[in-house]
Amino acid sequence: MDMVNAVTGFSRNGVFDWIVQRATSVIMLAYFIFMMGYFLTHSGVSYEEWHAFFTQTSVRIFSVMALVSFFLHAWIGMWFISVDYITDRLLGENGAWLRLGENGTWFRMAFQFVCAVINFTYLVWGIQVLWGV
Amino acid sequence: MLQVSIYRYNPDTDREPYMKDYQLDTGGKDVMVLDVLEMLKEQDPTLAYRRSCREGVCGSDGLNMNGLNGLACIVPVSEAMGKSNTLILRPLPGLPIIRDLVVDMGLFYGQYEKIKPYLINDTPVPAKERLQSPEERAHLDGLYECILCACCSTSCPSFWWNPDRFIGPSGLIQAYRFLIDSRDTATEQRLLELEDPFSVFRCHGIQMCVEACPKGLNPTIAIGHIRNMLLRLET
Numbered sequence: 001m002d003m004v005n006a007v008t009g010f011s012r013n014g015v016f017d018w019i020v021q022r023a024t025s026v027i028m029l030a031y032f033i034f035m036m037g038y039f040l041t042h043s044g045v046s047y048e049e050w051h052a053f054f055t056q057t058s059v060r061i062f063s064v065m066a067l068v069s070f071f072l073h074a075w076i077g078m079w080f081i082s083v084d085y086i087t088d089r090l091l092g093e094n095g096a097w098l099r100l101g102e103n104g105t106w107f108r109m110a111f112q113f114v115c116a117v118i119n120f121t122y123l124v125w126g127i128q129v130l131w132g133v
Numbered sequence: 134m135l136q137v138s139i140y141r142y143n144p145d146t147d148r149e150p151y152m153k154d155y156q157l158d159t160g161g162k163d164v165m166v167l168d169v170l171e172m173l174k175e176q177d178p179t180l181a182y183r184r185s186c187r188e189g190v191c192g193s194d195g196l197n198m199n200g201l202n203g204l205a206c207i208v209p210v211s212e213a214m215g216k217s218n219t220l221i222l223r224p225l226p227g228l229p230i231i232r233d234l235v236v237d238m239g240l241f242y243g244q245y246e247k248i249k250p251y252l253i254n255d256t257p258v259p260a261k262e263r264l265q266s267p268e269e270r271a272h273l274d275g276l277y278e279c280i281l282c283a284c285c286s287t288s289c290p291s292f293w294w295n296p297d298r299f300i301g302p303s304g305l306i307q308a309y310r311f312l313i314d315s316r317d318t319a320t321e322q323r324l325l326e327l328e329d330p331f332s333v334f335r336c337h338g339i340q341m342c343v344e345a346c347p348k349g350l351n352p353t354i355a356i357g358h359i360r361n362m363l364l365r366l367e368t
Contacts, residue, residue: 006330014327014334015367018360084294084335 008112009083010076021076024069031066054133067126071119078115082108135159135210136219137169139180142230150230152221159210166198166205166213169220170234182234189347192282196234197223202284202345225287227296240296241283241303247326248300248308253319269315276310276355278348279303285342285352291335298331302342302352305333309355312362324359324366333359 006012010020042049053059088104135157142150155173167187174180182205185191189207196205198213199221214220228236254263286292286301300308308327311317327333333356342352 009330012330013367014330014332015360015363017330018334019364019368080335083331084291087294090294 006083008109009079010072017076020072024073027069028066028073031062031069034062051133054130060130063130064127067123067130071123074119075115078119079112082111082115086111135169137173138219138221139173139234140223141180141233143179143181143232144230163209163211166196166208166210166220166222167194169210170205170222180234181232190280192280195225195282195284195287195347197226197287202226202288204282204284204347207347225283227287227293228283236283236287238283241281241286241301244286244296244300244304245281245307247332248304248311249319249323250307250311252311252314252317253322254316255318263316265315272313272315273310275350276306276313278350279306279310280348282347284345284347285350288341288345289336290339290341291337295331295335298329299335300327300332302336302356305336305359306350306352306355309359312359320362321366324363327359328363328367333363 010017038053039045045053054063086104086108088102091104091107092102137155137157138152139155140150141147141153155176157169157172157176159169159172167184170180170182170184182196183193184206185193187194187206189204192204194205195202198205198208199215199217201213202225203213205222210220222234224230224234224236228238228240231237252263281303283303285306286303289302291299292301308323312320312323317323336353336356338353338356340353343350346352
């Protein structure tokens with residue numbers, strides 16, 4: 001039976017992970033409300049208006065902040081999921097679910113790797129889109 | 134006739150666990166679930182379960198009754214069954230089965246041991262005893278009453294997934310009991326041992342522990358207090 005550890009977690013400190021997850025959710029909620037506000041007050045946005053809106057420095061800063069928040073929030077959340085469910089305890093030979101042998105650790109690391117790659121791709125792609133307009 | 138379905142497993146003779154059905158005449162009385170087990174044991178002496186005080190004090194007979202954890206000795210059959218027509222008894226979930234309704238509590242006690250469930254005080258020992266004011270003593274109410282029956286921790290999904298790393302509601306309510314004890318001087322050291330992402334922070338506040346506790350305690354609130362103490366210490 002493997003010991004699930006925190007070495008691949010965000011900070012190895014539960015307090016810091018917890019604060020980051022709460023703070024990033026507040027930022028994402030604020031960004032969501034901000035964007036909803038924009039859509040509700042600007043019906044039928046033209047490309048020019050949209051372009052002008054997203055080239056403002058303040059909007060870009062807020063957008064990147066929301067994007068980075070998404071990156072951190074998703075990483076901490078997906079890491080939690082991986083250490084809860086993708087373990088030898090649940091997937092191993094005597095596990096409750098898929099009996100995959102004692103490979104829980106490898107599946108968990110593969111899952112974390114895939115999550116990290118997808119997460120990073122979204123972050124870079126998002127920044128590229130923001131600066132591309 | 135009362136219909137009873139009980140989880141049976143004897144590792145010496147059974148390849149797999151199975152549910153065994155029984156019928157019992159309780160004489161129309163609404164007895165406690167433990168009484169049902171005692172009567173069934175006369176029918177079938179191979180049935181294994183733990184019990185001791187039969188009045189909700191010792192915490193030996195924690196069971197899963199129709200899906201909810203509780204002490205068999207203080208839960209009436211009518212309450213356990215609800216609207217169901219069968220009384221379904223299973224061992225506490227998430228812990229290894231020794232036999233029938235008897236579970237191995239090693240993981241549970243291991244977490245209790247981790248929180249150092251005793252007073253630590255590095256000041257000189259007074260001649261008589263370490264005194265506490267009535268107000269300081271009142272902080273321990275709602276915490277010290279835990280009888281370690283494991284009904285809360287074994288109803289917690291986070292404890293099912295990480296029983297070796299997550300302290301669990303029972304251990305954490307005990308941890309808070311020592312964190313706020315005015316006679317304990319190891320508060321900071323205790324908190325630092327809980328700061329990792331598993332010990333406390335696997336709690337997502339779903340409150341299954343509160344629902345399960347036969348003593349009416351609230352581990353979720355205690356865990357919230359620990360989290361606040363950690364925030365104050367580390368930010």
